[in-house]
Amino acid sequence: MRTEPLPSLPQGFSRRDVIALMADIGRDIGLGPRLTDILTRLIGCTEADAWLDPDKEPIFYGRQESFAQKLGITTRQLRNHEKVLLKHGFIERRTAANGSRHGSTGLGLVLTPIIERFTDLLNIREARNARYARMKTLKATRSVRWATFRDELARLSPDDLSHPDVQSMIEERATWPRTDTLLSMSEAQLLSHIEAATSLCIKLSQWIENHADSSCEPEETFRSFIQEDIQMNDSETCNASDNKRSAGLPAQPDYSAPGPNGPVDCREKELEAEALALQGLFSGRYGLDHAVSLASEEFNYEMQSRDGERSEYAFVEAANSRIAPLGINITAWAAACDRMGRVRAALCVMLLDANRDHPTAPVMNPGGALRGMIKAHNRGKLNLIGSLIGLHRRRGL
Numbered sequence: 001m002r003t004e005p006l007p008s009l010p011q012g013f014s015r016r017d018v019i020a021l022m023a024d025i026g027r028d029i030g031l032g033p034r035l036t037d038i039l040t041r042l043i044g045c046t047e048a049d050a051w052l053d054p055d056k057e058p059i060f061y062g063r064q065e066s067f068a069q070k071l072g073i074t075t076r077q078l079r080n081h082e083k084v085l086l087k088h089g090f091i092e093r094r095t096a097a098n099g100s101r102h103g104s105t106g107l108g109l110v111l112t113p114i115i116e117r118f119t120d121l122l123n124i125r126e127a128r129n130a131r132y133a134r135m136k137t138l139k140a141t142r143s144v145r146w147a148t149f150r151d152e153l154a155r156l157s158p159d160d161l162s163h164p165d166v167q168s169m170i171e172e173r174a175t176w177p178r179t180d181t182l183l184s185m186s187e188a189q190l191l192s193h194i195e196a197a198t199s200l201c202i203k204l205s206q207w208i209e210n211h212a213d214s215s216c217e218p219e220e221t222f223r224s225f226i227q228e229d230i231q232m233n234d235s236e237t238c239n240a241s242d243n244k245r246s247a248g249l250p251a252q253p254d255y256s257a258p259g260p261n262g263p264v265d266c267r268e269k270e271l272e273a274e275a276l277a278l279q280g281l282f283s284g285r286y287g288l289d290h291a292v293s294l295a296s297e298e299f300n301y302e303m304q305s306r307d308g309e310r311s312e313y314a315f316v317e318a319a320n321s322r323i324a325p326l327g328i329n330i331t332a333w334a335a336a337c338d339r340m341g342r343v344r345a346a347l348c349v350m351l352l353d354a355n356r357d358h359p360t361a362p363v364m365n366p367g368g369a370l371r372g373m374i375k376a377h378n379r380g381k382l383n384l385i386g387s388l389i390g391l392h393r394r395r396g397l
Helices: 015-025 033-044 064-071 075-088 112-116 118-154 164-174 179-184 187-209 226-232 267-281 287-292 297-304 311-326 330-340 342-357 366-378 384-395
Strands: 092-094 108-110
Touching: 015 033, 015 118, 033 064, 033 075, 064 075, 075 092, 112 118, 118 164, 118 179, 118 187, 118 311, 118 330, 164 187, 287 297, 287 311, 287 342, 297 311, 297 342, 311 330, 311 342, 330 342, 330 366, 342 366, 342 384
Parallel strands: none
Antiparallel strands: 092 108
């Protein structure tokens, strides 16, 4: 019998939490589905307050024959399962000499060892979930590498695609494991694969840069991805000459004007002039570089760690690395890349990251906000230039 004080669950936990925890991590601690089921049933048959009261112990008093019948197995099979649980240290057998169990004498299967190990078991689940999150992030990174390689190939002419060096790189890419097998790899294996994939993408990019005539889209005519959004930036309409008295009529949502037509010094004309000037900062070849200059310190650190890569690809990968810290679900990031393109999706992440410290409307839920931006994009209402201009003003640039 025990002489030291009896342990109890940490505050805020109950027997129900123990059952949920063991059902969740059974496979992680070496228990198969059958053993996990038996253990959770044993826990469920104990007194609920025995897990919280330091003067009690959670004990299963049921007869082996009756419990085996409920489980649909033989008594001998149940006895073997109990031996395995005993070996794993999840139960203690405290029975009479003939194996009988009595509630009045406190004889039965004691589950106190689970309470003693409860914190460690919680840590196992936390570590498992953290590893899974890392693996999901690595999987998303591999998706970025795959798309990067594909986009680089698209820059090549048919003759360059048939070049032996390029064909060799294409053959190497063909050896990459399938996407649906990535999560079954060990973390070390996936990290090694990501490093190899990154090296291959850099190798292809360098090959293209060293063959200036390879690109099907000359850099001189390269159109910034941001430039496409400039036309979506709504200008303010001057109201200096409007009748200020309300006629009690609803606003005209379809009204648009070519530009402010009030006095030269009206506020609306000043704002439009400023907006037109700022739009120039986000167009052309250097638009992306200026957008990055508005990013958060963390985002810029990720960009700096990818110095030497093509700006667009480094930008996407920097955004991908910020997904987990911002609490954005991988599925939301994948949906954004699918609906609006990887670079625009990365710009959305950069804006959300930078606006976490907004003085009046900070981004509290980046994941939800990103899904909202996807919906706005689907409706044709996503104004990235407007967001960039607002961030530019707030940065005081």
